Amino acid sequence: MxxxxxxxxxxxxxxxxxxxxxxxxxxxxxxxxxxxxxxxxxxxxxxxxxxxxxxxxxxxxxxxxxxxxxxATRDEAFTALDLYTKYGRSVNALVLDVDETLRSAGRTDNEIPREVLHLLTELYELDVPIVICTGQTLENVKGFMIQGMGNTLVHSGNFSIVYEAGTGVFTPGHGSDTKRLLYESLDETVQSVFEGVRGGVMRELPESLRGDVHLQGNEFNVTLKPNFETGSDEAERVIDESLVFMLDLLGSVVTDREDGSTWARAYYADSDSEIAGVLDALGAETGSIAEIPDDVYETFERITVAYYHADAAELSAVALNKAAGVEAALDVLGIDDPFILMMGDSKSDRKVMEWAADGKRGISAAPEHSSETVLEQVRSTDDLVFDRGDAASILRTVYALNLLTD
Incomplete structure (x- = not known):
C-alpha cells in the first residue's frame, strides 16, 4: 500500500x-x-x-x-498504479489506430490533437516504439505521420506502420525488413480471388453507385469508400448497396455460377449479424448456407467481407489482419516479449486486443463511441474507455504507468 x-x-x-x-x-x-x-x-x-x-x-x-x-491527473495516476499492481510491467510498444481513435471528426476536426502528438513524442523519447495500425493505405498514413511527428522520428527505426488492416508492414531503417508484404504469403487460390474481384469491382459497378463510391488505392485489399461524408445518410446508402455488390461479385468470382451470389450472401450473413441486417433491410435474397458446396465454403472461410457502417465495404484475407500485422511489426522492431498499449475502435482492432489479452501481452483502450464488440472486450479487461477525442488521457495514464514501473 x-x-x-x-x-x-x-x-x-x-x-x-x-x-x-x-x-x-x-x-x-x-x-x-x-x-x-x-x-x-x-x-x-x-x-x-x-x-x-x-x-x-x-x-x-x-x-x-x-x-x-x-x-497525469489524480485519476490517471491511480489507474496507472492499479495497472502496475495487476501486471507489474511497463508498456514497451504503442499500437494505435488513427481514425476515430487518435483523431475524431466529432471532436478534433479530424486532426490528431497537438497534445496527443506531444505525448507520443515523449513516450517515444522514453524508448517506447510506436506502431500505427490502420486500414488506410501506406502512403496516406506515412504522409500525415511525417507531417505530425516529423521525418526523423518516422524514419528512426523505432516506428512502424501496419497498413491496410494487416496486409503489409512498413518499418523504415530495417534493411530488407523495412517493408514486409504479408499478402505475398497467401496461396494462389486466395490471391486469384482477389485479382478477380479487384479487376471487376469498378468495371461491373452498378449504375446506381457510379460517381457515389470510389476504390481505395490499396496494395491488396479491395475497399469501396463513399464519395460522401463518412457517417452521413448518403454514405450509409451507398455503402449498404456496395456491400451487396461486393458479395455478389465475390460469389461470381469464386464459383463462376449463378448460385454464387446467393451462396456468398448466405455465408457472410450467417457469419456477421451486421451484414445480415443490411441484406434484410435491402430485401436482398439469400440462399441457404447448407446448400453451399464444400469447396466454395472452404474458400469463403479464408476471405473476410467487412462492413463498416456508412464508411466502407471491404474484402480482405482471414490470414491477414491487424493482429498478424502487429506481430510482424513487433518482430521487425525486435520486441520479443511485448506488453503493448492497443488503442482502437473497430472490429478489426478487437483482434489485436484479444491477442494482447490472451497472451498477457498488453492492455487495451477504446473511445466511448467504439463498436459494441470492442467496448465489450475493453470493459472485460481493464475498462480503459475514454471520451471521444481524448486519446491523450490514455497516453498520460501509460506515461504514469511507465514512471511507476521504472
Missing part, C-alpha cells in the same frame, strides 16, 4: 493540477517571437521549476513524483 499512500499524499498535499497546467503550457505553447510572450513563458517555466522542486524535496523518490504530477 505504500505507493498508494504516496499518491494520496501527492494529490492531496500539493497543487498537482497547477503543476500539470504549467507543464502543458510549456510543452504545447512554445515562446513566440514576442518579448511579452517570451517573458510570460519564462515566468511560467520558472514557476513550474519551483513547483517540481517543492515536490522533489518532499519525497524520497522526488523526481518520479514531480513528473507524475506534471503529466
Amino acid at each position: 505504500e505507493r498508494y499512500d504516496l499518491l494520496y499524499r501527492l494529490y492531496e498535499e500539493f497543487d498537482a493540477e497547477s503543476v500539470r497546467e504549467s507543464q502543458d503550457f510549456i510543452d504545447l505553447l512554445p515562446p513566440l517571437d514576442s518579448s511579452v510572450a517570451l517573458s510570460h513563458w519564462q515566468a511560467v517555466n520558472d514557476e513550474l521549476t519551483e513547483q517540481k522542486d517543492h515536490i522533489r524535496r518532499a519525497f524520497a523518490d522526488g523526481d518520479r513524483y514531480a513528473e507524475l504530477a506534471a503529466h
